[in-house]
Amino acid sequence: MEPRSFQLFPEQASNFAGQVDGLYAFLVLTSAFFSLIIAFFVVFFAIKYRRKDDTVPAQVDEHGIGGMILEITWSVIPLGLSMIMFGWGAVLFFTESLPPADSMNVYVTGKQWMWKIQHQEGAREINELHIPVDRDIRLTLTSEDVIHDFFVPAFRTKTDVLPGKYTTEWFRPTRIGSYHIFCAEYCGTKHSGMIGVVYVMSQADYNDWLGKGNGEGSMAEQGQALFNQLGCGNCHPSTVQRTNGRAPNLAGIFGTTVDLKDGTHVKVDEAYIRESVLNPEGRIVAGFDNIMPTFKGLLTEDGLLKLVEYVKSLGPANGAPMPATPGAVDLNPKQTTTKAGGPAATAGKK
Amino acid sequence: MSTVSHPASALQHHFENAEQQKDASTIGMWVFLVTEIMFFGGLFLAYMVYRQAYPAAFAAASNKTDLWLGAANTTVLIGSSLTMALAVHYASLGRKNLIVLFLSLTLLLGGTFLGVKAVEYHDKWVHHEIPGANFECEGCADAQHATLFFACYFGMTGLHATHMVVGIFIIIFLIVKARKGAYGPEWHTPVEMFGLYWHFVDIVWIFLFPLLYLIDRSGGLKG
Amino acid sequence: MAEHTHHVVPKRVYFAVFAVLIVLTWVTAWVSTIDLGRLNLVVALSIALFKASLVVFFFMHLAYATKLTKMILFSGIYWLILLLFITMEDIWTRGWMGVPGR
């Protein structure tokens, strides 16, 4: 970015920037108006009604109808104005919170005191984020340690990055250039050093940049390698054709809603996949037994994100008709669990 | 809270009369209990959030508590509340020996409760059910999160037990004073105020018992 | 200022309340061993609430206390409810708006 010595506003570099600045302008004008009115009357009354003699001033009866009208006026007008502020802010917030369905996914892991970023295509970077202009970008963020906050002032948006949880943030960069990334939630000694740069590039430049890639393959491919390396495939089938009774088939499962053993349901999203890897016994899909060992401590947050991306890549976007829930898979899993569950369970316990 | 030293002239200089003084003590005590409600409230909130988040873990871990020991202990504590109420009753009648008797019974029952609690804690200790590095929850459905149940368990019962211990010291003090004939029909505010405290501690337990001991005893959640 | 009552509660009230409390304690323990689904929690808490009310009204003499005392207790309970349920309102409504994780 061009370091400028003096400025009043951050650049407007995203779809939100204009909207946030518009609301800001409204708030500034309203506040200035009220501040000036109050200041004027304080000064005016202080001068106009300054003490001239020692007579007791006439006491006003505020219970009178005039007083009542005044009280109601100066309660209702601010209330009305503040409801406009609320509504405007709420609508904007809703837009800021809800990423469009076809956004481009980028994964961010916060760690004392750096940002680790992974692109679906496999590119990885630290404290830098390269993105194409005019595309909806959805960040999925998590932290390896404390709470951080991914803040890009030029985009007018931020979100907390929590350990043990995925949060999302989205924006559509509208201007090519480079802008600050700040960590906005205090995270320890080098909090102020946890800053980075987001590079907004033309789509062509972005493609070039991606092409320089690291040769490790896409995140999904790396996730698949991890999947195989950890032996997940021993129990979890990952193609529609294969089924077994040990564990839910992962093909086409992402985005569906599955029945759980305790009678509740859960949507298979990033958070549920992460939870199932780290604490498999917590929420078990109906029809399966608790045989999976935990992978807590064996996987980094980056690795988890790769696994998530791999499961995502298994559908249902690839179009093949999928059974709505693995519980509905044709085989009755219960029958085979007794046999198959034994060795897997012992293997899991080591 | 109020002066104990001169029962005959217990009126402090800044009050107009004895009634104003007693009123002040009563209101003060109830306000204090409201503070206590909020104090426990923080723990109840943590419990509620985690029970909502990890129902299976909470159900399994709750089954690790001893239902019958818990119920028996609840009975003991309610018994101590009865004896406390009677102690206040006799204080208002000025029956010195009966005050001492019922305060002593309250002390005894309170002590019994803490004794049983100690046995339960010991049991948890033996089974490594204390949150921390060596935590285990043998056969729990969601052992990783069972630790949160026990964190709540020890937090809540621990804070409750602390209140009991404080209460026991105050009872001993009251017994000593009562033996000297400090409390009569005109003035027995300390006994009365302590009674409110003791009953409050009892009420906290009345809620802790179902919340900590009685989750899914029937195993319905396991499915 | 306030109507002040030196109400002496008859002893039998204490004993009656005590008996009910004990019975309810064992009832609630027993009920918990029967599978009522979600109702188990409702029953357990209703019994606890009833027991607590008995203690408050009779052992703690709230039934004979001034309005002010009742107000003070009520405000405590009200604020406890605020703390518990407004926080839970966040947790219960996660995902309502279709925003992932929120």
Added chain:
Amino acid sequence: MITAPSPVLTKTNYLNEDHSLKGWMLTKDHKRIGILYLIGVTFFFMLGGMYAALIRLELLTPAGDLLESNTYNKVFTMHGVLMVFLFLIPSIPAVLGNFLIPLMIGAKDVAFPRLNLLSYYIYVVGGLFIFTSLILGGVDTGWTFYTPFSTSYSNGYVLTTGLGIFIAGFSSILTGLNFIVTIHRMRAPGLTWFRLPLFVWAHYATSMIQILGTPVVAVTLFLVVLERGLHIGFFDPAYGGDPVLFQHMFWFYSHPAVYIMILPSMGVVSEIISTFSSKKPFGYTFIAFSSLAIAVFGFLVWGHHLYVASQSVYAGMVFSILTYIVAIPSAIKIFNWIATMYKGSVRITTPMLYAFGFMGLFTVGGLTGLFLASLGMDVHLTDTYFVVAHFHYVMVGGGIMGFLGGIHFWWPKMFGRMYPEGWSKLSAIMIFCGFNLTFFPQFLLGYMGMPRRYHVYPAEFQVFNTLSSAGAGLLGVGYFIPFIYLLWSLKYGRVAGDNPWGGSGLEWKTSSPPIHSNFEVTPVVTQEAYTYTTEEVSHHVNG
């Protein structure tokens, strides 16, 4: 002005009745306890102010050249902890509230004098805990103690600081309890609720918050201490604990805590404006009830600190609308104060300057609060310097202006002597200007995107940071001047007389300084508060 016989100090008063150390340290007199608190909060204010000076010096340049990162983090944490928990929370209630409530309601003392002394010592012990952790090396979590940083990653003295705040919390609770009971049961005959001064109403509302909110933060910090010491998992995501739960519990108290700081200030301002306009406050009942409304609604809005903290979007909307609603009672107060001056007999004295300062700064603080309450706006502004500026406008602009205004207003009552008017007006103006110069640039910094708690910052933020540091210098000098002349006035100040301002409250009906039991005879109240008579209006020291 009628030339009254030159006033003399009361021969025997609460100050000189007993000069022994024991007489002060074990006193049960609410007035002496108020003075003890005054000494305590002044000490911690100066300490916290020194830390503020270090922060502003460091931020003069973009590079982290004065302090190391770790030291800087400890400095802003200690600044926050000292100022919030040991200065702002006890400032007005424990000093002025303690001193004045019994006087204003015609009582000999608070309901529980010994408890009052106990709560002072609890404050001292809590303060010592915090002071000790500061001496040992400080704590670097920020005053908010967010988990899991505070429980697992901080390298500071979280245990002792947390315990210190936990302990100091009980001092606040017991003070609130004492005031509630005092206001309910110790009022003089004839002093009905709607004859109470607004200062007393404000303290009643404040006490409610102290009683209902403080225990929650106490138990929260206790859990943090347990978690840090024993790793039991309450807030640790590694065990499934929820860091956002901590934030809910923390802000359940810490948002209303802002009202603990601001409500008593509002009470002070109501008294000052009425007295120096010689007029009953316009909309007395509205001001009184708006205090209670703030106390009650103030508990419903804490989630506006959590908009981007992964709280549910729905909850964010509920908290946002409630936040706007709680802004209304504050607006009502401002408008009523202005209307009080209308057709009054206004005198511009030092306390009145502080009251004007309060109105100006609190208006800016409150209005910028509306920016932060707006969900879409807050996403950009939260955790930036905009927030820092906003809460300093409210807590310092509101809290300290009220505190200094109150001290200047009741100083003649507390010590029986006047301070030099010229110096006091000069310093009031300096504080107002210095404050604005310090904190207004921070709004602009915040909108530009400078995050708070940054030790090193990009160069484009330097201009406003330099302005802010310059303002802080002016502000510092402004705070220091009253310290000098108020001490000076204790011995050399002009004797003030019982009612130097022509006030109408009961506190002005007794001698200055008051006698030990406040009144020779218990006053009987037969009229509403703020009934100004010719005698009061004419019999005053002209400002």
